[in-house]
Amino acid sequence: MSSPALDLGQAHRAARRRARVPRAPGLPRLISPIVLVLLWQAAGSSGLLPEHLIAAPVKIARTAVDLTEAGTLPDAIIVSLQRVAVGFLIGAVAGVALALAAGLSRLGENAIDPPMQMLRALPFYGLIPLFILWFGIGETPKIALVALGVAFPLYLNTYAGIRAVDGRLVEAGRVLRLGRTALIRHVILPAALPQALVGLRQSLGIAWLALIVAEQVNADAGLGWMINDAREFMRTDVIVVGLVVYSVLGLLTDALVRLIERRALVWRQAFQPA
Amino acid sequence: MAASLPTRVTGSVETRAAATARVASVRGLTRVFGDRTVIDGLDIDIERGEFVALLGRSGSGKSTLLRALAGLDRDATGNLTVDGTVAVAFQEPRLLPWKRVIDNVALGLDRPRAEARQALEEVGLGGLATAWPLTLSGGEAQRASLARALVREPDLLLLDEPFSALDALTRITMHRLVLDLWTRHGRKEEDAAGRGGLSVLLVTHDVDEALRLADRVLVLGEGRIAYETRVDAPRPRSAGDLIGLRTDLLEQLGVNEEDR
Numbered sequence: 341m342s343s344p345a346l347d348l349g350q351a352h353r354a355a356r357r358r359a360r361v362p363r364a365p366g367l368p369r370l371i372s373p374i375v376l377v378l379l380w381q382a383a384g385s386s387g388l389l390p391e392h393l394i395a396a397p398v399k400i401a402r403t404a405v406d407l408t409e410a411g412t413l414p415d416a417i418i419v420s421l422q423r424v425a426v427g428f429l430i431g432a433v434a435g436v437a438l439a440l441a442a443g444l445s446r447l448g449e450n451a452i453d454p455p456m457q458m459l460r461a462l463p464f465y466g467l468i469p470l471f472i473l474w475f476g477i478g479e480t481p482k483i484a485l486v487a488l489g490v491a492f493p494l495y496l497n498t499y500a501g502i503r504a505v506d507g508r509l510v511e512a513g514r515v516l517r518l519g520r521t522a523l524i525r526h527v528i529l530p531a532a533l534p535q536a537l538v539g540l541r542q543s544l545g546i547a548w549l550a551l552i553v554a555e556q557v558n559a560d561a562g563l564g565w566m567i568n569d570a571r572e573f574m575r576t577d578v579i580v581v582g583l584v585v586y587s588v589l590g591l592l593t594d595a596l597v598r599l600i601e602r603r604a605l606v607w608r609q610a611f612q613p614a
Numbered sequence: 615m616a617a618s619l620p621t622r623v624t625g626s627v628e629t630r631a632a633a634t635a636r637v638a639s640v641r642g643l644t645r646v647f648g649d650r651t652v653i654d655g656l657d658i659d660i661e662r663g664e665f666v667a668l669l670g671r672s673g674s675g676k677s678t679l680l681r682a683l684a685g686l687d688r689d690a691t692g693n694l695t696v697d698g699t700v701a702v703a704f705q706e707p708r709l710l711p712w713k714r715v716i717d718n719v720a721l722g723l724d725r726p727r728a729e730a731r732q733a734l735e736e737v738g739l740g741g742l743a744t745a746w747p748l749t750l751s752g753g754e755a756q757r758a759s760l761a762r763a764l765v766r767e768p769d770l771l772l773l774d775e776p777f778s779a780l781d782a783l784t785r786i787t788m789h790r791l792v793l794d795l796w797t798r799h800g801r802k803e804e805d806a807a808g809r810g811g812l813s814v815l816l817v818t819h820d821v822d823e824a825l826r827l828a829d830r831v832l833v834l835g836e837g838r839i840a841y842e843t844r845v846d847a848p849r850p851r852s853a854g855d856l857i858g859l860r861t862d863l864l865e866q867l868g869v870n871e872e873d874r
């Protein structure tokens with residue numbers, strides 16, 4: 341460890357190596373999924389697996405292309421993405437703001453944390469009937485459900501992160517004559533960030549789930565609508581395309597959070613052994 | 615600028631003449647945890663430019679006293695006056711892991727980072743300015759922590775067993791470094807302000823460390839200064855100069871002849 345540049349190099353190399361570990365075996369791990377898809381295709385082509393139960397892979401792929409060319413799929417994706425984005429934004433702002441208020445002041449803690457801890461036990465998909473009564477069947481209940489699903493994991497994790505800050509570092513900050521604002525900015529928030537990012541990841545996962553549930557209930561646009569509509573006509577191929585798109589979108593947002601984590605927590609990666 | 619620290623002061627705070635000879639003066643300091651009185655009416659004076667070592671068995675209240683001096687303990691009672699600024703290096707370096715070494719050193723300074731860089735050079739860490747704290751070795755982290763304390767140009771530097779977690783070789787290097795820094799900062803201050811310069815209070819449980827470094831060695835026992843001795847041997851000191859004092863101090867700490 342003679343020069344800092346060398347340290348960083350090692351850290352980056354370590355990060356890259358770690359990221360590659362699950363994929364490193366490569367081909368051997370791909371064999372069984374490929375075989376399964378081939379079997380599925382064979383079962384479909386031979387009529388063993390009727391299309392009203394589930395369409396064959398080739399058919400699904402062709403449908404995906406058709407839906408894309410017709411514009412149905414892109415439109416649906418845009419509508420669903422919008423719902424998730426708006427709901428996520430509202431939920432994230434609320435969750436983080438509440439966590440900061442509860443984590444950084446005694447008054448906020450007493451006022452906010454008890455109700456939040458009670459509400460977290462609520463099966464929030466069970467709120468759908470209420471939401472429909474309150475907000476009707478338009479966009480609002482869907483966005484509200486996503487926002488609610490997002491707010492809780494972000495609140496719980498960010499709050500826990502703030503609470504778990506090492507008191508010895510806070511004390512060191514005091515000795516360095518940091519004021520309250522500087523203490524929060526330089527010590528407390530950075531210390532809480534790793535846990536808050538865990539919350540972010542959980543909340544994005546929940547955001548997609550909440551969207552799927554909300555879109556099943558009543559929708560006239562979006563991926564959920566596309567799937568429901570396909571059910572009426574027993575288009576299992578369209579349903580599967582919808583499901584695949586949901587999972588790809590979920591994976592993409594998860595990858596985004598991982599990227600943010602890697603950027604924001606470099607100081608921690610430098611520490612993990614290669 | 616007599617800075618009376620946020621300690622619940624029961625007596626009156628003396629009004630002091632400017633540039634007094636003492637950097638810190640403690641009278642009747644008491645600290646109770648539950649029904650245990652850990653510090654019990656303790657008195658200490660630290661002269662400007664003086665290097666004081668505070669010895670004591672584990673649990674004797676050394677850290678408690680130091681926290682009171684650093685203004686970190688609101689529940690200590692007594693009379694405590696510190697004339698000037700205080701900086702602390704703890705037993706664990708307590709660097710913020712999410713800030714590079716140099717930003718740790720510069721934390722809370724409104725002065726330019728050049729000073730932080732210079733402080734790092736002083737402790738021999740110039741090359742690691744942009745390293746992450748978690749990549750440092752124990753000795754490097756402790757030196758960074760020392761730089762972070764020194765860059766504030768304190769009048770009183772409080773060191774709470776900063777070397778106890780280091781290996782024997784690193785500890786020797788650190789001793790030399792601390793003496794070096796103390797000498798250098800003492801002189802600089804003296805020239806500029808015409809007063810004594812950096813004072814150090816080093817908490818330790820290592821008798822030899824205390825004897826090698828300090829002008830004066832205090833032993834904490836029963837919540838007070840139970841014993842005190844000057845060390846007049848010129849530095850660098852060798853163990854041979856100090857055998858008599860060493861025996862006295864070990865006795866004060868309750869170490870018997872057979873244990874040694």
Ligand SMILES: Nc1ncnc2c1ncn2[C@@H]1O[C@H](COP(=O)(O)OP(=O)(O)O)[C@@H](O)[C@H]1O
Pocket residue numbers: 647652670671672673674675676677678679
């Ligand atoms: N916050 C605290 N609450 C209760 N007891 C404490 C606290 N801090 C220190 N003590 C007690 O005070 C005594 C002295 O502690 P300390 O000053 O850390 O000792 P030393 O630094 O000399 O080893 C110990 O018995 C310790 O258990």
Ligand SMILES: [Mg+2]
Pocket residue numbers: 676677678774775
């Ligand atoms: Mg201690």
